[in-house]
Amino acid sequence: MERFLYTAMGGALHTLTAQRIHANNLANAGTTGFRADLEQVAAYQVQGPGFASNVLAQEQDPTTDFTPGHLETTGRDLDVAIRGAGFLSVQAANGKEAYTRAGNLQVDADGQLLADGRPVLGVGGPIQVPDYQSITLGQDGTVSVVPVGGNATLQLGQLKLVNPAIQGLAKGEDGLFHLKAGGQAPQDPNVVLEPGHLEASNVNAVDEMVNTLSLSRTFEVQIRMMKTADELSAAGSRLVRGA
Amino acid sequence: MQAALWVAKTGLAAQDAKMATISNNLANVNTTGFKRDRVAFEDLFYQVERQPGAQQDQQNQLPSGVQVGNGVRIVGTQKVFTEGGFENTGQDLDLAIVGRGFFQIELPSGETAYTRNGQFNRNSEGLMVNSDGLPLVPQIQIPENALAVSIGTDGTVTAQIAGDAQPQELGQITTVNFTNPAGLEAMGGNLFKQTAASGQPQEGVPGTEALGSLKQQTLEGSNVSVVEEMVNMIATQRAYEMNAKVVSSTDQMLKFINQSV
Numbered sequence: 368m369e370r371f372l373y374t375a376m377g378g379a380l381h382t383l384t385a386q387r388i389h390a391n392n393l394a395n396a397g398t399t400g401f402r403a404d405l406e407q408v409a410a411y412q413v414q415g416p417g418f419a420s421n422v423l424a425q426e427q428d429p430t431t432d433f434t435p436g437h438l439e440t441t442g443r444d445l446d447v448a449i450r451g452a453g454f455l456s457v458q459a460a461n462g463k464e465a466y467t468r469a470g471n472l473q474v475d476a477d478g479q480l481l482a483d484g485r486p487v488l489g490v491g492g493p494i495q496v497p498d499y500q501s502i503t504l505g506q507d508g509t510v511s512v513v514p515v516g517g518n519a520t521l522q523l524g525q526l527k528l529v530n531p532a533i534q535g536l537a538k539g540e541d542g543l544f545h546l547k548a549g550g551q552a553p554q555d556p557n558v559v560l561e562p563g564h565l566e567a568s569n570v571n572a573v574d575e576m577v578n579t580l581s582l583s584r585t586f587e588v589q590i591r592m593m594k595t596a597d598e599l600s601a602a603g604s605r606l607v608r609g610a
Numbered sequence: 611m612q613a614a615l616w617v618a619k620t621g622l623a624a625q626d627a628k629m630a631t632i633s634n635n636l637a638n639v640n641t642t643g644f645k646r647d648r649v650a651f652e653d654l655f656y657q658v659e660r661q662p663g664a665q666q667d668q669q670n671q672l673p674s675g676v677q678v679g680n681g682v683r684i685v686g687t688q689k690v691f692t693e694g695g696f697e698n699t700g701q702d703l704d705l706a707i708v709g710r711g712f713f714q715i716e717l718p719s720g721e722t723a724y725t726r727n728g729q730f731n732r733n734s735e736g737l738m739v740n741s742d743g744l745p746l747v748p749q750i751q752i753p754e755n756a757l758a759v760s761i762g763t764d765g766t767v768t769a770q771i772a773g774d775a776q777p778q779e780l781g782q783i784t785t786v787n788f789t790n791p792a793g794l795e796a797m798g799g800n801l802f803k804q805t806a807a808s809g810q811p812q813e814g815v816p817g818t819e820a821l822g823s824l825k826q827q828t829l830e831g832s833n834v835s836v837v838e839e840m841v842n843m844i845a846t847q848r849a850y851e852m853n854a855k856v857v858s859s860t861d862q863m864l865k866f867i868n869q870s871v
Binding site for chain 2: 382383384386387388389390391392393394395396397398399401404426427428429441442443469471473474475476477478483484496498499500515516538539540541542572575576579580583586587590591593594
């Protein structure tokens with residue numbers, strides 16, 4: 368069998384995965400605070416005796432593009448975007464701390480502050496919001512309300528804003544970011560919130576589309592190689608048969 | 611079959627839903643007391659194709675795994691409760707709430723619904739009813755011989771009766787507030803229903819507590835911003851087209867396999 372048939376097959380399979388990653392990016396072109404994934408492939412040489420000609424393409428975990436998306440003004444009190452680097456801390460389903468850029472916050476009927484249904488963490492844990500007349504989120508993440516009855520401002524706490532090194536961050540299965548090494552990032556006083564704004568997805572739709580088209584051609588080349596491998600071995604068979 | 615097809619399909623479905631919301635917002639650009647909807651998207655769960663740290667062969671471990679996303683899902687639509695513009699109408703029974711709060715409307719089933727639309731009329735029995743003929747709660751009855759009705763900022767309703775020097779007090783309009791208005795369920799007809807997400811209604815006198823005060827002879831317009839919706843529409847349409855392009859390009863790949871192998 369032609370070994371390069373397998374090399375081509377590996378390449379075709381990788382192209383399919385990459386296509387899927389770009390389709391996912393494009394599907395999330397309108398998702399608040401989304402961060403695009405970039406596929407990664409490494410050349411991997413098959414070890415063993417004989418001529419070192421067998422190099423396969425190996426999928427690596429996609430990396431994430433952390434470029435900030437643009438800010439959209441919404442005017443809603445509970446919308447926050449982060450200017451520049453940094454993350455909001457939320458409690459993931461497994462109870463651990465995770466990080467997100469999606470600042471579309473809500474207060475549920477029990478007065479809990481949520482981001483996409485997950486409790487938002489303050490410096491001292493989740494934030495409880497009493498019945499309020501108006502709510503204000505400050506640039507440093509301070510949450511304050513004018514309670515029912517008015518005349519006074521009540522500080523409820525400060526959102527835990529973090530800015531860990533992005534090399535140490537990974538996207539989890541729930542789409543939230545967490546530290547690869549585990550543990551929690553410390554609060555960073557330099558992260559700036561923009562209340563009344565939401566951050567758009569950082570997916571560059573044109574890039575993604577061009578990638579999709581180019582992958583589709585790459586795929587055709589790989590299939591063509593498989594076809595060539597087939598022709599080679601057919602030629603070999605013919606020689607042996609003496610036809 | 612190809613996963614990219616399904617992923618792109620979720621993108622198409624999401625943009626489609628967003629377009630439906632935009633068109634509904636634009637359709638209600640002149641609806642009194644209408645609050646625009648906003649669609650919230652979230653990325654779907656990621657699938658682990660290979661665990662990080664798995665054995666590559668006898669000696670080597672994989673440095674990293676492979677996990678790929680499954681597309682996008684619609685978390686929900688939210689009503690955005692910003693205030694619309696106020697317009698003066700000169701009608702005695704037109705009311706606007708300046709600030710937070712909702713009028714209470716009694717449904718035919720006896721349940722209470724909530725609205726920001728303060729366009730009231732008198733029915734044949736003299737009751738204050740909304741445009742669909744549903745009575746305001748608490749009920750306000752306006753006598754036949756009333757010349758003019760005035761409604762104070764705190765919801766006190768008085769009427770000038772023909773042949774009477776003193777105005778007669780007819781009742782008191784109360785409004786309600788919710789901890790999470792975005793959690794209300796829109797029923798259509800400008801009405802909202804309370805849900806587990808919105809919390810219990812807290813009734814009070816307009817202008818006190820967190821409740822906004824009433825303005826007579828004024829109506830609150832829709833809070834839809836036409837320009838914003840138009841821009842959203844363009845962006846949504848293009849995103850839709852691009853997702854469709856992924857579908858067709860994936861289809862080309864499959865076609866190529868079929869034809870050449």
